[in-house]
Amino acid sequence: MSCNRLSSIACLLMMLGALTGCGQEFSDDQKAVIASLSLAALPALPPDPSNRFADDPAAAALGATLFFDQRMSRDGDVSCATCHLVDRQFQDDLPRARAVGVNNRRTMPLAGTGRSPWLFWDGRRDSVWAQALTPLEDPVEHAGTRAGYAHAVAEHFGDRYQRIFGALPDLSAVPARAGPRGTAEEAAAWQAMNLGQRQEIDRVFANLGKALGAFVRSIEPTETRFDRFAAVLAANERPEGDAALTPDEIAGLKLFIGKANCATCHNGPRLTDDGFHNTGIPVVPGLPDDLGRQTGVQQAAADPFNCLGAFSDADPQECGELRFRVKDGPQLLRAYKTPSLRGAATRPPYMHAGQLGTLEEVVDHYARAPAAPSGESELHPLTLSERERQQLIAFLRTL
Amino acid sequence: MLALIWQLVFRRRMSYWATKPTEGILKLKLFYLIAIAALLAVGSYFLADMGSKPQAELDVSRMRTTANDTFVVSVEPENREIKLGELHSWLLTVKTPDGAPVEDASFVIGGGMPDHNHGLPTSPQVTDNLGDGRYRIEGVKFSMTGWWELSVDITSASGSDSVTFNMVL
Numbered sequence: 199m200s201c202n203r204l205s206s207i208a209c210l211l212m213m214l215g216a217l218t219g220c221g222q223e224f225s226d227d228q229k230a231v232i233a234s235l236s237l238a239a240l241p242a243l244p245p246d247p248s249n250r251f252a253d254d255p256a257a258a259a260l261g262a263t264l265f266f267d268q269r270m271s272r273d274g275d276v277s278c279a280t281c282h283l284v285d286r287q288f289q290d291d292l293p294r295a296r297a298v299g300v301n302n303r304r305t306m307p308l309a310g311t312g313r314s315p316w317l318f319w320d321g322r323r324d325s326v327w328a329q330a331l332t333p334l335e336d337p338v339e340h341a342g343t344r345a346g347y348a349h350a351v352a353e354h355f356g357d358r359y360q361r362i363f364g365a366l367p368d369l370s371a372v373p374a375r376a377g378p379r380g381t382a383e384e385a386a387a388w389q390a391m392n393l394g395q396r397q398e399i400d401r402v403f404a405n406l407g408k409a410l411g412a413f414v415r416s417i418e419p420t421e422t423r424f425d426r427f428a429a430v431l432a433a434n435e436r437p438e439g440d441a442a443l444t445p446d447e448i449a450g451l452k453l454f455i456g457k458a459n460c461a462t463c464h465n466g467p468r469l470t471d472d473g474f475h476n477t478g479i480p481v482v483p484g485l486p487d488d489l490g491r492q493t494g495v496q497q498a499a500a501d502p503f504n505c506l507g508a509f510s511d512a513d514p515q516e517c518g519e520l521r522f523r524v525k526d527g528p529q530l531l532r533a534y535k536t537p538s539l540r541g542a543a544t545r546p547p548y549m550h551a552g553q554l555g556t557l558e559e560v561v562d563h564y565a566r567a568p569a570a571p572s573g574e575s576e577l578h579p580l581t582l583s584e585r586e587r588q589q590l591i592a593f594l595r596t597l
Numbered sequence: 598m599l600a601l602i603w604q605l606v607f608r609r610r611m612s613y614w615a616t617k618p619t620e621g622i623l624k625l626k627l628f629y630l631i632a633i634a635a636l637l638a639v640g641s642y643f644l645a646d647m648g649s650k651p652q653a654e655l656d657v658s659r660m661r662t663t664a665n666d667t668f669v670v671s672v673e674p675e676n677r678e679i680k681l682g683e684l685h686s687w688l689l690t691v692k693t694p695d696g697a698p699v700e701d702a703s704f705v706i707g708g709g710m711p712d713h714n715h716g717l718p719t720s721p722q723v724t725d726n727l728g729d730g731r732y733r734i735e736g737v738k739f740s741m742t743g744w745w746e747l748s749v750d751i752t753s754a755s756g757s758d759s760v761t762f763n764m765v766l
């Protein structure tokens with residue numbers, strides 16, 4: 199074949215490429231969506247008005263210390279980092295978290311959680327500091343009591359605590375173990391304390407949460423290959439090195455924002471709408487009934503450490519997510535929070551109790567759109583070829 | 598662009614035909630294949646473009662008459678820019694059909710995404726009566742792009758009626 203002929207074919211292919219792929223692969227609408235998913239679209243970390251120590255470096259440093267300290271548990275063998283592993287995106291690769299006991303849910307990664315209006319899979323807490331307090335007293339997680347934590351702070355971190363939060367209360371008459379979520383004895387000891395004592399302990403406990411919250415909110419999503427690709431695309435330049443996505447990854451991206459409708463819920467630079475959806479995820483046999491958001495929203499409203507509570511630093515006007523929460527309705531039943539997909543490809547298993555083991559199973563679930571165990575799934579069945587499934591997964595690995 | 602593709606195909610075809618007939622036929626097939634692929638590509642490009650705006654026919658007007666003509670209602674976001682996923686407020690103006698402001702109204706706000714079978718991600722409420730038939734709705738959030746409905750049930754001394762606004766983000 200002559201050079202002339204070759205160049206003619208090349209020219210034709212380039213023209214085709216200009217229309218459908220290669221050079222100008224994306225329409226302006228698609229480019230806008232891609233830009234909206236990129237880390238470049240992430241706004242500055244919003245303030246947390248409910249925690250006046252949220253951006254205090256000393257509080258964040260104390261929070262980091264507490265995060266890794268196993269003394270912050272009943273038996274001295276569990277820290278936040280037991281399940282939120284620092285080198286594993288702050289999660290544990292297990293279907294259900296294991297600490298003092300086995301949890302009913304999967305550990306969530308922590309990057310970007312300071313930006314979530316609702317924490318946990320069912321959104322049962324409304325700030326990262328209120329979230330941090332919950333595992334500390336959960337019988338299958340740290341299994342400690344708030345009175346016990348106040349003693350531990352006084353013993354090990356008294357100076358650091360008081361430099362940030364002011365004087366610790368007198369703990370001489372406070373039982374070593376007492377808390378409303380503890381064992382029968384611990385709960386009885388809590389009830390036996392007078393109201394003033396309980397409030398003082400609650401204040402110390404809330405401050406522990408605020409220090410932990412200040413640390414956790416500093417954990418932010420990091421740039422990935424997709425972000426480098428999106429930056430080059432936005433600048434109308436040719437992607438090079440690892441910023442250049444393969445044809446399969448590009449096809450997967452187009453499916454993600456197009457036919458497969460992933461970006462409907464997995465939107466914005468964190469790839470989540472921060473909402474709750476019933477996607478028909480199967481029940482784990484043997485676990486108690488899990489109603490998802492239906493229970494979670496009631497727990498968030500009842501939490502004494504929420505944005506409207508006595509330990510919040512926010513003006514009620516600043517608690518919009520809590521004030522205007524959806525309180526009931528069929529759409530809450532077995533609805534779970536849309537997780538961020540950043541880094542998701544390297545942290546199986548998936549879903550709120552690790553029900554799906556691989557990305558292949560996840561894509562297959564969304565394509566089949568099975569009926570929900572209870573409530574109604576929002577999914578619609580989708581026809582995806584084997585090739586398209588692999589392309590979608592190839593794209594997910596760039597996130 | 599199409600003309601250019603056809604011209605190229607045609608020109609190449611003629612030259613091959615003139616030199617090596619058998620090879621030319623093979624090449625001809627190749628060029629036809631490319632040309633057909635080009636046509637399909639162009640066609641799907643335009644189809645895809647058309648398909649990306651399915652809500653073009655929706656009535657997205659911000660002033661509407663309620664279902665039984667009891668009120669004329671208009672809405673506008675309090676701040677011009679609506680950001681996906683952020684709580685924001687709207688201003689609502691309620692008048693009778695002859696233009697008198699309705700100042701004693703109470704409201705139930707609802708809505709959702711008809712295409713996705715889900716409601717609003719929040720429960721917006723009217724939190725302020727600003728006078729002159731104007732009210733503030735707080736706690737509105739749109740969590741994804743697409744077609745949203747915002748419904749307003751209104752009760753006043755003039756009666757009860759409702760209206761639904763379409764929003765496309």
